[in-house]
Amino acid sequence: MATSPRATQQKFEPWTDPDAKPYVRIEKVTKKFGDFVAVDDVTLDIYKKEIFCLLGASGCGKTTLLRMLAGFERPTAGRIFIDGVDMTAIPPYERPVNMMFQSYAIFPHMTVEQNVAFGLKQEGLAKSEIARRVTEMLELVKLGQFAKRKPHQLSGGQRQRVALARSLVKKPKLLLLDEPLAALDKKLREHTQFELINIQETLGVTFVVVTHDQEEAMTLSSRIGLMNHGEIVQVGTPSEIYEYPSSRFVAEFIGSVNMFEGRLVEDEPSYVRIQCDDLDTPVYVDHGVSSAPGATVWAAVRPEKILLGREKPATPDNWTSAVVRDIAYMGDMSIYLLKLDSGKIVRVTQPNVYRHVDDRVTWDERVYLSWHSTSPVVVTK
Amino acid sequence: MKRLGLTGTNLVTAVPYLWLLLFFLVPFVIVLKISFSDAQISMPPYQPLIHWVSEKALQIQLNFGNFAFLVEDNLYWRAYLNSIFVAGVSTVLCLLIGYPIAYSIARSSPSTRNILMLMVVLPFWTSFLLRVYAWIGILKNNGLLNNLLMWLGIIHEPIHMLQTDFAVYVGIVYSYLPFMILPLYANLEKMDLTLLEAASDLGCRPWQAFMKITVPLSVPGIIAGCLLVFIPAVGEFVIPSLLGDPGMLMIGKVLWTEFFNNRDWPVASAVAIALLMFLVIPIMYYQRAQDAEAGGGLHR
Numbered sequence: 115m116a117t118s119p120r121a122t123q124q125k126f127e128p129w130t131d132p133d134a135k136p137y138v139r140i141e142k143v144t145k146k147f148g149d150f151v152a153v154d155d156v157t158l159d160i161y162k163k164e165i166f167c168l169l170g171a172s173g174c175g176k177t178t179l180l181r182m183l184a185g186f187e188r189p190t191a192g193r194i195f196i197d198g199v200d201m202t203a204i205p206p207y208e209r210p211v212n213m214m215f216q217s218y219a220i221f222p223h224m225t226v227e228q229n230v231a232f233g234l235k236q237e238g239l240a241k242s243e244i245a246r247r248v249t250e251m252l253e254l255v256k257l258g259q260f261a262k263r264k265p266h267q268l269s270g271g272q273r274q275r276v277a278l279a280r281s282l283v284k285k286p287k288l289l290l291l292d293e294p295l296a297a298l299d300k301k302l303r304e305h306t307q308f309e310l311i312n313i314q315e316t317l318g319v320t321f322v323v324v325t326h327d328q329e330e331a332m333t334l335s336s337r338i339g340l341m342n343h344g345e346i347v348q349v350g351t352p353s354e355i356y357e358y359p360s361s362r363f364v365a366e367f368i369g370s371v372n373m374f375e376g377r378l379v380e381d382e383p384s385y386v387r388i389q390c391d392d393l394d395t396p397v398y399v400d401h402g403v404s405s406a407p408g409a410t411v412w413a414a415v416r417p418e419k420i421l422l423g424r425e426k427p428a429t430p431d432n433w434t435s436a437v438v439r440d441i442a443y444m445g446d447m448s449i450y451l452l453k454l455d456s457g458k459i460v461r462v463t464q465p466n467v468y469r470h471v472d473d474r475v476t477w478d479e480r481v482y483l484s485w486h487s488t489s490p491v492v493v494t495k
Numbered sequence: 496m497k498r499l500g501l502t503g504t505n506l507v508t509a510v511p512y513l514w515l516l517l518f519f520l521v522p523f524v525i526v527l528k529i530s531f532s533d534a535q536i537s538m539p540p541y542q543p544l545i546h547w548v549s550e551k552a553l554q555i556q557l558n559f560g561n562f563a564f565l566v567e568d569n570l571y572w573r574a575y576l577n578s579i580f581v582a583g584v585s586t587v588l589c590l591l592i593g594y595p596i597a598y599s600i601a602r603s604s605p606s607t608r609n610i611l612m613l614m615v616v617l618p619f620w621t622s623f624l625l626r627v628y629a630w631i632g633i634l635k636n637n638g639l640l641n642n643l644l645m646w647l648g649i650i651h652e653p654i655h656m657l658q659t660d661f662a663v664y665v666g667i668v669y670s671y672l673p674f675m676i677l678p679l680y681a682n683l684e685k686m687d688l689t690l691l692e693a694a695s696d697l698g699c700r701p702w703q704a705f706m707k708i709t710v711p712l713s714v715p716g717i718i719a720g721c722l723l724v725f726i727p728a729v730g731e732f733v734i735p736s737l738l739g740d741p742g743m744l745m746i747g748k749v750l751w752t753e754f755f756n757n758r759d760w761p762v763a764s765a766v767a768i769a770l771l772m773f774l775v776i777p778i779m780y781y782q783r784a785q786d787a788e789a790g791g792g793l794h795r
Contacts, residue, residue: 184692185695205695206692206695207695207696207697207698207700208698211696213693213696215693217689219687219690219693220693221690221693221708222690222712223711223712232694232697236697237698281697284697284698
């Protein structure tokens with residue numbers, strides 16, 4: 115999983131500051147199409163200069179929520195504030211918001227320059243001012259020499275940048291991006307992700323990004339809002355979402371995870387012990403869980419947090435034995451699929467630290483899986 | 496087979512070429528030939544262009560008099576200009592009426608869209624001639640329209656509408672409107688509606704988005720529709736003869752008179768050739784517009 119470049123920078127966490135005022139406030143917003151509830155009572159605060167990602171599978175309501183921010187859809191109930199102003203009833207052409215469309219929606223009958231200038235002309239700015247800002251923006255997205263081209267003479271990546279330039283040139287308070295990188299190939303996508311972040315930091319515009327691609331969300335965002343069936347399931351930084359999922363759905367949606375169903379047998383404030391039928395020993399987790407003893411819970415363990423060994427661990431818990439069923443060599447790491455005695459398949463990834471190892475774990479070998487007591491996450495739903 | 500170039504593709508493309516050769520080029524050459532000959536009372540009523548002067552000499556005699564006659568007699572000029580004027584006005588009227596119709600059909604739901612399109616082409620199921628005759632019944636002094644207006648009390652005596660220019664415009668606009676609507680609809684229907692959302696997002700009110708995005712993008716459809724109405728309307732003969740003033744000068748009527756009443760085939764042919772030359776210019780323009788669209792000039 116790629117790490118956010120923000121992690122290396124100065125801490126930017128306005129959501130932890132109780133005095134910080136949210137820049138965009140989505141208040142109990144519901145949107146129905148006939149009987150179908152596309153967005154269900156969503157309340158969300160987004161702060162200035164954030165890159166907020168709405169992540170979810172197709173049909174989860176993320177695009178509808180974005181379109182309500184743009185003004186293309188009116189909420190059935192609830193209100194939307196941008197910079198303190200109620201935007202609920204304001205039409206799109208009067209909102210201080212611009213959108214970058216998934217299809218880019220570049221005007222085919224205009225040159226790159228005319229496309230970018232379109233919004234500024236609409237504002238009635240002076241010709242010289244328009245020319246200056248268009249040139250500046252085209253330089254920023256590195257399209258200076260393509261100004262006179264027509265859209266059909268551009269590559270996919272260039273068109274994406276025209277769309278970005280066109281939506282940024284009006285200096286919106288909020289930029290909405292609908293699957294901004296979906297149409298690009300993998301190499302270009304990675305490169306463009308970092309470019310987007312750089313541009314966002316240069317201009318200081320608040321971004322709301324809709325994506326179904328979790329890797330894209332992890333790389334781009336300051337925070338992620340994970341959506342399912344029209345509801346926000348969890349909001350948090352990429353690492354919070356990955357390391358502290360609040361439910362089975364979140365844990366399984368982001369990355370891959372091994373989920374062990376079990377009963378809470380010991381429930382202390384400082385630790386819990388879970389008896390899982392699939393595992394040889396109980397799962398011991400070094401933090402408390404707010405659930406009744408005997409309740410069914412799930413222990414989620416990420417594949418990279420499980421260790422493989424031939425020696426039987428000496429500890430009374432947090433290990434199990436298994437047989438290697440499949441090994442996939444990926445270069446940077448290897449994926450092992452192991453079968454527990456119960457028949458359940460467990461996924462383990464191991465980094466390939468050394469170029470050559472004589473004594474690798476191999477097919478059909480019986481091995482021991484173990485993990486640290488900080489690794490499992492206990493979820494109750 | 497292969498060596499002779501008789502591949503499947505060649506045979507398929509040969510069909511339209513043969514068709515055009517037989518039914519367009521050959522008749523055109525015949526008409527062109529007649530236009531250069533001289534009228535005489537015989538069967539056929541013109542002199543042959545090529546004849547033997549002796550056993551060893553062929554003589555080709557080209558008579559440019561017919562074309563000179565067209566230029567000298569201002570009747571022809573006035574007929575040409577009037578036809579172009581009438582066709583031009585009719586085209587503009589068709590565009591003004593057809594654009595909103597095509598637009599609203601293209602923006603309606605897919606199921607009603609098909610019903611509406613069916614209604615646009617439904618008149619074609621009746622003979623064109625019958626439909627023009629029907630307008631006589633509507634427009635004549637004690638016809639449907641006058642009776643309705645009098646019944647409503649808007650007028651007290653019939654308005655003379657039949658055999659006026661107004662009736663000709665009604666007839667042409669009515670008959671050719673589907674030819675305007677069809678290409679406009681085809682163009683507007685395939686337009687990407689997110690472009691309008693993008694325009695709205697960038698500060699356009701709905702009518703501004705229409706003027707700046709929808710209209711420019713529908714130019715190929717506008718050109719196609721206008722040419723499909725203008726070209727046949729210039730040579731229109733039936734509508735002005737049935738609905739128009741008998742004195743109305745239209746080149747189609749002049750051609751008819753020359754051919755059937757005066758039995759002057761050479762002059763009639765010269766009129767036809769000159770009309771074709773007038774029309775070749777807009778047809779070529781249409782072709783270029785089509786090529787530009789196909790070649791990526793206007794699409795994204």
